[in-house]
Every structure is written in structure tokens, then in C-alpha cells.
Amino acid sequence: MKRIMRFLVRLYPLRWRNRYGAEFDALLEDATLTARDTFDIFWGALKMQMTPWGFGRVTIGCSVVGILAAAAVSFMAPVHYESRSIFTAMPADESTRRVLNNVEQNVLSRESLTLVIKEHNLYPHERARLPFDAVVDRMKRNIHLYPTRLASAGNRDSFTFVVQFDYSDPRVAQQVNEELAGRFMKGNFEVAPQYDSHTTLRLPELPSLPLRPASPNRTRFAAVGLFAGLLTGLTFATVLGSRRPTTVGPRP
Amino acid sequence: MTDPSLLVLSSLASGDKHGYAMMEDIERFAGVRLGPGTLYGAITRLEKRGWIRPVESATGRRQPYTITGVGREHLCDQLAGLDRVVRTGMRRLKNA
Numbered sequence: 001m002k003r004i005m006r007f008l009v010r011l012y013p014l015r016w017r018n019r020y021g022a023e024f025d026a027l028l029e030d031a032t033l034t035a036r037d038t039f040d041i042f043w044g045a046l047k048m049q050m051t052p053w054g055f056g057r058v059t060i061g062c063s064v065v066g067i068l069a070a071a072a073v074s075f076m077a078p079v080h081y082e083s084r085s086i087f088t089a090m091p092a093d094e095s096t097r098r099v100l101n102n103v104e105q106n107v108l109s110r111e112s113l114t115l116v117i118k119e120h121n122l123y124p125h126e127r128a129r130l131p132f133d134a135v136v137d138r139m140k141r142n143i144h145l146y147p148t149r150l151a152s153a154g155n156r157d158s159f160t161f162v163v164q165f166d167y168s169d170p171r172v173a174q175q176v177n178e179e180l181a182g183r184f185m186k187g188n189f190e191v192a193p194q195y196d197s198h199t200t201l202r203l204p205e206l207p208s209l210p211l212r213p214a215s216p217n218r219t220r221f222a223a224v225g226l227f228a229g230l231l232t233g234l235t236f237a238t239v240l241g242s243r244r245p246t247t248v249g250p251r252p
Numbered sequence: 253m254t255d256p257s258l259l260v261l262s263s264l265a266s267g268d269k270h271g272y273a274m275m276e277d278i279e280r281f282a283g284v285r286l287g288p289g290t291l292y293g294a295i296t297r298l299e300k301r302g303w304i305r306p307v308e309s310a311t312g313r314r315q316p317y318t319i320t321g322v323g324r325e326h327l328c329d330q331l332a333g334l335d336r337v338v339r340t341g342m343r344r345l346k347n348a
Contacts, residue, residue: 005288018305023271026313027288032270045291048296182346 002028004038011045014053033128050236058235067222074221080166082214085181086148086205088187091157097195100159102186102195104145107180113139115184120176122167142166143180163207170210177207254284256294261327264319268307271295271315292326298323 004026009017031037089096106112113136117123135196144164163180167173175179179206188201256337263269263277265274277304284334292320293316298304313316 016296020296023315024288024292027275027291028313031275031288033288037289040287040289042289045285047289047293124316147321151333214291 001033001035001038003186005033005041008038008041008045008061011042012048016048043204055237058237059230062233062236063226063229066225066232068225070221070225071218073225074218074224075215077216077221078168078174079213080142080168080215081170081173081212082164082166083164083170083177083210084164084205085177085203085207086160086162086228087184088158088160088179088202088204090200090202091198092157092159095195096199099188099192099195099197099199100161102191103184106191107183108140108143112183116131116176116179120172122172122176149153165207166214170213181207198251217239254282256286256290257298257303258327258330259284259286260291260294260298260324264304264317265324265327268310268316268318270309270314272315273316282321298347303327 006025007190009021009024009028012021035158072240089100110133113130115126117132117139123138124134126138132137142165144162144166146162146164148162163177165173165177165180167176185201185203187198192199259278260274260321262281262312264276266277269277271288275286275288295304299306299317301323302320303326304317304319306315307318
């Protein structure tokens with residue numbers, strides 16, 4: 001244990017070690033030390049490093065470390081791009097709703113997505129280490145369908161919705177979204193007659209080629225890092241300050 | 253009372269001591285065991301404020317310290333303050 005403690009003494013500032021190092025070492029030799037003393041020495045070194053900094057510098061230092069750590073994490077986080085396409089389906093009635101639900105089920109079925117994954121050679125790393133079903137589930141999580149309003153459409157007699165696909169490569173994201181869009185169109189042709197529906201599916205906005213990654217949002221990462229660092233710094237500086245000696249009565 | 257600076261000053265009030273002797277003495281009279289980091293943190297601060305100073309020794313690396321006049325004054329003020337607090341607290345407890 002004394003070995004660890006002697007190592008921890010190296011964490012003290014060089015100036016301090018030059019002044020007190022020998023006598024501190026003598027104390028470690030003489031005293032019967034416990035595991036708690038290891039933390040005591042570590043904490044002492046930390047305080048000694050921070051003491052000349054003061055409250056403001058500790059807080060600013062921790063904030064800077066927070067931002068840098070967040071930046072490092074954001075650069076390590078996987079990048080993904082979102083390709084979007086917008087569909088309109090007319091008329092906006094119950095039969096169209098049923099047709100769209102059926103088409104969606106077909107397009108997002110395990111069989112359909114398996115074909116898309118194989119055709120576009122998606123998720124090569126995941127396919128190498130995961131069962132294929134898990135890869136399909138992963139793809140399902142990367143496909144988003146949600147209703148939207150299309151300002152240019154100006155037609156209340158239609159459903160408008162977005163099909164979005166997220167992937168690490170912007171061009172592949174667009175190609176797969178084109179594939180999904182094609183499957184929606186084709187599915188509509190096949191399914192609509194089954195429901196005796198005259199659903200018309202249009203694609204006013206073709207699958208986009210994303211130019212910037214949707215995540216990680218580095219600004220948000222930096223903001224979170226700054227906030228976390230600031231909070232840690234304030235806590236740390238307060239703890240350091242509160243553990244300094246207290247005085248009762250007048251100071252000299 | 254667990255303020256390390258006050259404990260170190262109180263220990264040195266009875267004579268010069270090196271780190272280990274202070275540690276033992278404080279444990280004996282206050283029942284508080286100061287870790288090496290805490291003890292030397294206090295020694296560093298007290299020396300910086302001029303309340304203690306190292307003295308010549310023939311004990312090699314074991315550096316003894318002595319309390320200075322200013323340190324003694326400070327200790328007196330602190331103890332007087334604490335004494336007031338203790339006496340007030342005791343009196344109030346009795347009257348309660």
C-alpha cells in the first residue's frame with residue numbers, strides 16, 4: 001500500500017514535493033497507514049493542485065474539460081444522415097387509410113427489408129456479428145414514417161406523410177429511401193384494387209441527398225459538456241472551499 | 253472540532269513536533285486521526301500564513317515545526333471563540 005501512496009505523492013505539484021517531499025515520505029514510513037489514507041493522499045494532491053487556482057479557475061477549468069470531453073465523445077459517436085421523401089395520398093378517406101396501412105406493413109415486412117438489406121449491402125458490420133433478424137430490427141428502427149403538412153400542396157383532401165431513412169452514408173441513405181419510395185408506389189398499385197379503392201399516391205418531394213449529418217449534433221454535445229463541466233466545476237470548487245479551515249472569532 | 257489547522261496549532265502549542273508526532277498527539281488529545289494528505293495540507297497552509305515554521309533538527313528527514321507568535325495569537329482567538337460557543341451551548345442546554 002505504501003508503494004501506491006508513494007506513487008500518489010507524485011500527483012502533488014513539483015514545487016510542493018521539493019519543499020515537503022522528504023518529510024512527507026518520512027511520515028509515510030513512520031505511520032501505520034490504512035486504505036483510507038490512500039484516498040486522503042489523493043484528495044490532498046488534488047486540492048494542492050487546485051488551491052492556487054481559486055474558485056473561478058476551477059470552475060472555468062472544469063467547463064473547458066467538459067467541452068473537450070463532449071467534443072471527443074461527439075467525434076467518436078457514429079455519424080448518420082437522414083434522407084427524406086414526402087408522399088401525398090388522395091383521397092383523404094378511410095379506404096386510403098386502410099390501403100396505406102397495408103402498403104406500410106408490406107414495405108416494412110421482414111421479407112421486404114431483408115431484400116433491401118441484401119440488395120444494398122446494408123449494415124455489413126452488424127451482419128458480421130448479429131443474427132439477420134437483429135439487423136432487420138435495426139433497419140426498422142432507422143426507418144421513420146410520420147405525417148406532415150405540405151405547404152405547397154394546399155390540398156386538404158390528401159394525407160401527407162414523410163418516409164425517412166437514417167444511415168451512416170448519405171448516398172446510400174438516399175438510394176435506400178428511393179428503393180422504399182418505389183416499394184410504396186408499387187405496393188399502392190397492388191393493394192388499392194384489393195380494397196376497391198382509388199387511392200392515388202404521389203411523391204412531391206423525392207428522396208433527398210442529405211448534405212450534413214443529422215447526428216451527432218456537435219453543438220448540442222458541446223452545450224451539454226459545458227453545462228456538465230460547469231456544474232462539476234462549481235460543485236468541486238465549493239467542496240474544496242468548504243474543506244478549507246474554518247475560523248471562529250476574529251482573524252489576526 | 254475537526255478543523256485540521258486548529259488541531260495542528262493546538263498540537264504545536266505544547267512544543268515542537270514533526271508530522272508523525274503531530275498525528276499521534278492529535279489522535280490522543282482530540283480523538284481525530286488526520287490522514288497524511290490532510291495533515292500536510294494543513295501544515296502547508298499554516299506555514300504559508302506564517303502561523304508555524306520549520307525548525308532546525310537533527311532527526312534527518314523528520315522535519316519538526318514550531319508555532320509562531322502570530323500562530324499562537326490566532327490559536328488563542330480561535331479557542332476563545334470556540335470557548336464562547338461551547339459555554340453558550342452548555343448554558344442553553346442546562347436552561348432548556
